[in-house]
Amino acid sequence: MTLLIAILSILFIVLTFLVVSKTQAILKGLTKSEGEESEYLGAPDKFNSANGVGLFAFWIISIVGIVWSFIIYKKDFLPEASSIHGRETDYWFWVSMIVIMIGFFIVNTFLFLFSYLYRYKKNRKVTFYTHNNNLEIIWTTVPAIVMAGLVFSGLRVWTKITSEAPANAEQIDIMGKQFGWTVRYAGVDDNQFGKYNYKLMDDAGGNPMGVDFSDPNSFDDFANASEMHIPKGKPVLLKIRARDVLHSVFIPHMRVKMDAVPGMPTKFWFVADKSTADMRTELGKPDFNYEIACTEICGRSHFGMKLLLVVDEPADYEKWKKSQKPLLTENPDLLSKVPDNLKAKAQKYSEPVSVEVTPEVVATNVLGNSSKVLK
């Protein structure tokens, strides 16, 4: 890399020198440049051949550069896919890539080759060739067929990815805000989300997601603002929302991306089939973590909207869920939002319940320096 930079800098200096010397030459030659009126100013000059050859040479060097850089950088392309649909889109990405690279090399080769072959020569006979309908038909049909193939494969994959989530999918409510993500789980007791309403959102009062505590389903819901856990091998349905401006959930390794829109909940479902531990072994990186990023510009700290994603073995996932404290336990003040007739039911959650914490669960929690920050 440093070498390349050095080469570029040298190139720059040389070219600067050329420009300066050329300019001086022009300034000198200026006075005698007033020629006769009828001269052919656009006639090919002494650089004509060099330019033609140069274009072809540029292309040859480019091919070498493209192949070389591709080999060097390929290892970091498309981070290892960890979801089932992700490997499918990766496959079609590379199929399309091969198709367009064939087009890229063939068409550019013709362009630069013709520039080289047909550079001006005094005695060259130009072929007066205005049109050829057969050719037009061929090069309309061939791309059309190739496109049809790509459209067909794309449609199939797209329809599958965007189909309804399976009924047994693990649902997670994920909300984007300036500048972070908060996830909410339906809880282990009823496995039902409590309703939410943006008018109930209250950062100071400990209810940033606007959970409606008049809905008893919300009592065992728990939330997390620093990491999201999902089970391996089980469909996960993300119910995505935003509370201030647009955000977009992007999980690079899962090939998941979906905008979070205020006022319009969106969703995306997928199956992660490699746990965090699997990936650490596979990549040989003991500190590897899945990450969730924001890909819709949302303001100053758009680049900092990170949420850790932990993919657990299903059993660990269940254990982790059990170890999480419901919102009401986390913040007993929220009990005041519960209507009187449900207070008795909610009371159960607002007192610290001793959860049996097994060493494995602690270990899982430590994965993403877990701490529940809900501010």
Next chain:
Amino acid sequence: MSAVSQVEVHEHSEHAHEEHHELGFIRKYIFSEDHKVIAKQYLISGIVWAVLGALMSLVFRLQLGFPEMDMAWMKPFLGDWISLDDKGLGKLDPNFYLALVTMHGTIMVFFVLTAGLSGTFSNFLIPLQIGARDMASGFMNMLSYWIFFISSVIMFVSLFVKTGPAGGSWVIYPPLSALKQANPGSGDGMTLWLVSMALFIVSSLLGGINYVTTVINLRTKGMSMDKLPLTIWAFTFTAILGILSFPVLLSAALLLIFDRSFGTSFYLSDIYINGQALPNQGGSPILFQHLFWFLGHPEVYIVILPALGLTSEIIATNSRKPIFGYKAMIFSMAGIMFLAFIVWAHHMFITGMNPFLGSVFMLLTLIIAVPSAVKGFNYITTLWKGNIIFTPAMLFAIGLVSFFISGGLTGIILGNSALDIQLHDTYFVVAHFHLVMGSAAIFGMLAGVYHWFPKMFGRMMNNALGYIHFWITFIGVYLVFFPMHYIGIAGFPRRYYQWSGFETFSTYMDLNAFITIAAIITVFAQAVFIFNFIYSIFWGKKATQNPWKSNTLEWTTPINPGHGNWPGEIPTVYRWPYDYSKPGAPDDFIPQNVPYSATPESNLPEEEELVAKEKEINSIKYDTSLHD
């Protein structure tokens, strides 16, 4: 613009109504109604904006390539946007980073590639190439430029607002752009952005209506639609696209203004921000995206079609060979124009829009690749068995074709909604559109300037400097944007101030540094062009009447055409514009105004019949006088 001072108003007694008094300096060069002066005004405004837009990109490229860099040296001109940390290191403010990205996009797309490209060459070439004395309405044309000027001034002023210029990226998606409390860039800067763009749209409509009217009504004798140069076809299609899609952006902007200032809820719903729930309900941010992209997508064709038109002319002239598949070129441009209206939602596959809608737009998007491919093939076949003269204009035109192909191909991947999931809003997209529309259109514009400079200023630009400019820019553009695809494939998101917070995006810092260096070299190489441009206006070699031995009508005007373009009668057109190297002809070009009866040695059998029709053409009575 004092080089224009040589332009004289030619007065000729055979056309009494053409005689007019000498105009004063202000009417001649400032509030001019002459399409050529207006074109130059657009060109120079476009160049000024391009310099500004390019320098902005360097500031954020430095941030991306060298995030640890001490930027204190930029404090003298960026002021408070560079904050000093406790160690005295200068850091770019993240809000200002977003503002820079926003302004770079806005300036380049609208002020450079729409006004600077289409405004310059549609104005300059339409009357000259169809054989008209001026635009259908010179006054509207003048108004169009000056409204654009006011719009420019407002956009420029917005750079100096205390909270910074608009900062929600050039697509200004609400709610970010609608809520002042969400982002400093959504404050006064955004208000000015909206006002400026509303004026810009007015200017663009005034211009577009004028272009279409002129092409339809003011063609000279014999200039039937099938004899129009491809440039004119391209400008016409561009103008139609603009007329039909810009008003939609205007309504989108107006509704946004209402949401921002008058408490309406077109785009706002269920928002809790800064500890407060807003009353707005029922609006849809997605609605704005539909409206925005209904212009936004045609806009990329508004940018690229004129560049393709200019290229057609330049490639044919310098290959000394007819453009291959003239009619196929027209049909593919018409196809592109039509399809351009119905592919907008491919920018929105993952916005939560109904996935079925995504399928429809994916199908339509991939169809548009076909006419685009046809254009590329036709250019290449035009080069085949030609006798190519590599003027700087020709080099830039070939560069355009290469960028159009290389950048267009990745569109096939992005247009596929399933593959777009991973690549949407990553650097893959940035690389794609900077090649296919950004660089390609800029190359078209530069090619146009080199090629028509003699007609604009009566002097030649220096070729050697042109070659240097081309080579650095051409190589530089590929070095900047090719590696960007890699970064995109690795998943790096756009509009990130830095990536170091993510382990996933911690690779490729070397590539980012490399891109930044290549960008710096490429941008500074443009100084060669600016020098050449200004120098040649005043001291360039004097041009001849038809320096490139070209066929189109503009080269039949005097070296410095005056108001009214042709001193005498406007030439009559008898043939298509691409009779280059016709077998049997003594010269390798036959201008459009040479009748078939004068070239019996080179007429094709079917053209012999056209000789008889010449009398008919000659007897047409046209009122081609200049209406002041």
